[in-house]
Amino acid sequence: MFWRALRRRSPWPRRFLALAARAVGVRVQIAGQPHGGDMFLLANHVSWIDILVMGGATGAAFVAHDGIARWPIVGWLAAQNNTLFVARERRGALSGQIDALRAAMLGHQPVALFPEGTTSDGSGLLPFKPSLLAVLLPPPRAVLIQPVHIDYGVTTAAIAWHGDEPAGTNAWRVLGRKGRLDVMLRFLAPFDPADCADRKVIAATARDAIAASIAQNAPDSAATQHRPSATPLPPV
Incomplete structure (x- = not known):
């Protein structure tokens, strides 16, 4: 209520997400320029x-499937950070979800979307689902x-959550790992959605960029010998 009265976003959800990441052994570095x-x-x-x-590093509001809302701790933290929970099974609700997403974007908070719609094994990319990208055409402002x-x-393979693995089993497996878990957030070149003919072009442009980065930075790739310098995130 205090932060709303000041018409500012509370800094606590971002801090809590960052602290939660560190609590499970994650150390985040940044490559590229956000x-x-x-x-x-x-x-x-x-x-x-x-x-x-992502939440701890950027403070972004998420577009996430509504099942996450029921996850212990993570779901609550995501909700505090203005997450828009999308009901994937109710296609008729898409119009209202796009309206809600557009309203969130007007609040000058970064918005993050996982356009694959689910998790993968991390070795490549699943098809990007362009439906929610309709919010970007026409762009609501200079986004x-x-x-x-x-x-x-x-x-990647050790922590990936995919297939039919239950959430609890994956969480137990990941939390049971010894040592820290390093993750690099690679911020790639931004582009203007106004330059794209439709949402499918937006999805394809983003997917191609991420796919190229995955290929270039694969652990067995020669390109890993020439990775760009990375910046560790400061302690929360």
């Missing part, structure tokens, strides 16, 4: 940890899209 203005982040999706990492590659490096 766009400083209003931004719509499109990222690959490997793990439930993605929400902690740029920035693709983000969430890169867990050599531990």
Whole structure:
């Protein structure tokens, strides 16, 4: 209520997400240049940890499937950070969800979307679902899209949550790991949605950029010997 009275976003959800990431052993580094203005982040999706990492690093509001709202702790933290929970099974609700997303974007808070719609094994990308990208055409204001590659490096396969693995089983497996978990947020070149003919072009442009980064930075790729310098996030 205090922050709403000041018409400012509370800093606590972002801090809590960052602290939660550190509590599970995650250490985040940044590669590339996060766009400083209003931004719509499109990222690959490997793990439930993605929400902690992206939220803690950027303060973004998420577009996430409504099942996350029922997750202990993570769901509550996501809700506090203005997450828009999307009912994937109710296609008739899409129009209202787009309206809600457009309203959120007008609040000058970064918005993050995992356009694959679910998690993958991290070795590549699933098809991007362009439906919610309709909110960007026409752009509600000077919003740029920035693709983000969430890169867990050599531990990707070990922490990825995909297939039929239950959420509790994955969480137990990830939390039971020894040592820290390094993750690189690779902020790729932003682009203007106004330059795209439709939402499918937006999805394809972002997907191509992230796919190229995955290929370039694969643990067994020669390109990993020439990775750009990274900046560790400061302690929360």
